Amino acid sequence: MILTKLAYANRFTDAELAAIYSAAKVSVAxxxxxxxxxxxxxxxxxxxxxxxxxxxxxxxxxxxxxRAQEILSFVSEDDxxxxxxxxxxxxxxxxxxxxxPVQVLDDETVRFADGxxxxxxxxxxxxxxxx
Numbered sequence: 001m002i003l004t005k006l007a008y009a010n011r012f013t014d015a016e017l018a019a020i021y022s023a024a025k026v027s028v029a030x031x032x033x034x035x036x037x038x039x040x041x042x043x044x045x046x047x048x049x050x051x052x053x054x055x056x057x058x059x060x061x062x063x064x065x066x067r068a069q070e071i072l073s074f075v076s077e078d079d080x081x082x083x084x085x086x087x088x089x090x091x092x093x094x095x096x097x098x099x100x101p102v103q104v105l106d107d108e109t110v111r112f113a114d115g116x117x118x119x120x121x122x123x124x125x126x127x128x129x130x131x
Contacts, residue, residue, distance in 0.1 A: 001045045001075045008043040011071045012063065019062045030062070045072050087113055095128045104130065 009017070024031040033053050037043075044050055051072060058068040089101035093110065103111040108120040110130070123130055 003043045003045060003075070005037070005040060005043060007076075008037075008045075016057075016063045016067070020057065023060070023062055029056075030060075033057070045075065087111065089113065091130055093123055093128045093130050095126070102130065 012020070020030060020034065024034045033056070036049075036053075051068075054063075054068045054071050057063045058065065063071070087103055089103050091102050091104045091110075093100050093102045093112070101113055104120060105111065110118045110120055110123055112118075120130060
């Protein structure tokens with residue numbers, strides 16, 4: 001299950017989050033976990049790294065006994081990130097002699113095959129030709 005970062009963060013109590021942030025000031029391992037969370041676009045509850053991280057928080061007393069399982073298990077459908085539609089290229093984005101197939105959506109959002117997203121205006125500003 002893929003969650004938004006906010007939905008994932010809301011699974012922790014305010015006291016748990018305070019303990020995690022406090023621990024990050026003295027523990028590099030906790031700081032690394034927190035930075036990876038901040039850099040993530042979404043949180044995958046089935047990813048082993050997510051599971052290991054939450055269980056480590058529990059093992060180190062930053063969340064209570066049994067909380068790791070609670071945080072990793074129940075998912076409200078309201079929290080789930082909908083799957084992206086299938087990639088269906090309808091244009092090409094070219095720059096510096098390299099061309100990539102892209103999908104340009106109605107709102108001028110551009111999706112690359114490798115998962116990157118941009119806007120048509122941003123790509124043009126970066127020197128891409130989209131045709």
